[in-house]
Amino acid sequence: MSALAPVLAVTGTDLVQNLIGGLALGSKYALIALGFVVVFRATGVINFANGAFVLVGAYMTYQFFQTWELNFYLSIVLSMVFGFLLGIVLEAIVLRRLVGEAPFTVIMVTIGLLFIIDNLVTAVWGAANLDLGDPWTGSVVEAGGIQIPHRDLWAMGFTGVVLCGFLLFFRYSSMGLAMRATAMDPEAALAQGISARTVYRVTWGIAGLVAALAGTTFATGTGSLQPGLGLLALAAFPAMILGGMDSPLGAVLGGIIIGLVQQLTQLLAPEYMEWAGRSPEIVVPYVVMIIILMVRPYGLFGTPEVRRV
């Protein structure tokens, strides 16, 4: 790395530091993308409301941890339970009426839900930045001049655990098998005695649960909890597209790539990309996404869609 340093206007330590920062950011995106993937995999729906789940999750953790002063880890678990229930309730009230509708309809309904929930959250908790806080504020691990915040390590750990959980769940549990079957061919699955309704409901529950965790990892620390978080979640779309919409592993890799690209852009843009204007790191995920879609429309690990008349 240090051999590269003279070429770039940054030191090797800086570079490694930023790569690790990118990795942490990427694993946060990956968590959100996993929420998208689980719903898309089972129901074929892109869930724009996932951004709202992320937001609600973060604010619920705040509610349990800061307002009701519970233990932080307990707060996360409670918030995840709340997210699970929220997902189930929304599926029961709204989305189950939309099974078999055109993608346009379902996408727009989830966007409608995003707007409703986002603004209700602002109505309840206000628009000001809040401190979610966390037990690891300020603590870092030092290794060879490189500092890794504990908070980032936890974010990466969460992502790893959730990814492993997903892989095991889809591979070994009967519910996971039912989900894969329903995603592949809903009618055949029904004929085998799988309850599509239960599958859809649990899917949305899991999406809410993962989103709550993702929102919490994004909002920890001081002043990072604010309503804009719901739209920030949309930045995980490129991650999902990059990996392929139906692959959990792809979501994680896509998230990490996006995180790294974004972090490196932030580091290098002021020096090398003046033409790109101020803070190009905000749009760089979308640029990467569009390029990838032009080359590989189904992402790195996605299943190509077969079109039939």
Add this chain to the structure above:
Amino acid sequence: MRAVLAPFGRGPSGGRPSRNLVLDYRDDLRIFPDRWARIGLVLLAFLYLWLPSQQVSDAGLRTLSTIGIFAIGAIGLNLLTGYTGQVSLGHAFFIGVGSYTAAYLGAELGWPFLVYVPAAALIGVGLGVVIGPFALRLRGHYLVIVTLGLIFLGRHIFNNWTSVTGGNRGTQIRGADMSIGPLDFSGLELFGTTYSREQSMFFLVWALVALTALLAKNLVRSRMGRAMQAVRDRDLSAEIIGVDLARTKVGAFAWSSAFACVAGVLSALQIRFAGADDFGLFLSITYVAIIIIGGVGTIFGAIVGSIFVVGSEELINQNSRSDWLGPLVSTGPTDAGWLSVGELNAILFGAFIVGFLLFEPRGLAALWFRAKAWFLTWPFSY
């Protein structure tokens, strides 16, 4: 054969027609199919001339003009989404491009109205042709996400291309020419009467609404329009029966963004300002809400949807201090209200989108068609 059909079809004697009886293709393609449509048209023309006279306040006229501007943009989006089935969340980007074109070519460089408006439309066509090909590779979900990316990219460009867009602070639009021949729409003088800016704007906007509606209506019954609808219904089948998929999709994008750019020009002239923050996801969703509420795949629906959406927004703005909305809505930072006006509007949009898609997917237009069918088929209205 004719003797049998005539009494039901359009004969003066005989009973009431059991439905709109279509005898040949020409009838099917007629824009104003019957007497009632023509009577309605005359009524609309009367309304158009009567409304801006002293009966309606300037504020009221501004709302009506806003409705018209949204209607033009929504007609554009409906061509793309309603008729061609290409879902786009990027409409706000094109509206923004139109606004900045008015700001730069119209106000900054002082080009005449009849040059910068077509120029904006042409820029729209150009961008549509550039972005349209993405729709060839990407379908459904993927296209939605790419057009979402377009909004973010657009906002980045709007914020950074300072020489044209004014960057973060936006750009004022002052003194842009608004005259067509002898008619100056920044303050009409006609037959000895002087009209205010709002009144003139109303005339301009709604004339353009009529023009774009007619244009769109003609487009959708043309060869191109039928190709668009075939692509919407099943693009693969359309391709097999010989529809040029590339040309149709790219064409739909071009038309849609041209309309959007014209709407952008008008909106810039109306509010005399263009700022990057106004052309975000919320505006795109507003347009999608308009066509869903009004009726996807009808020109009429785009206009009705604009009336509904802009009207309800205006209703909330005006009643935010009233007894029934006051406790719910806060109008200032010190107010005890629960939601801001913008938040309440966003929640209502969301609720309208969800509600209409669940309970009346064909929108308000369907209510109208159903009512019409009910009267036409009476006494067999079931």
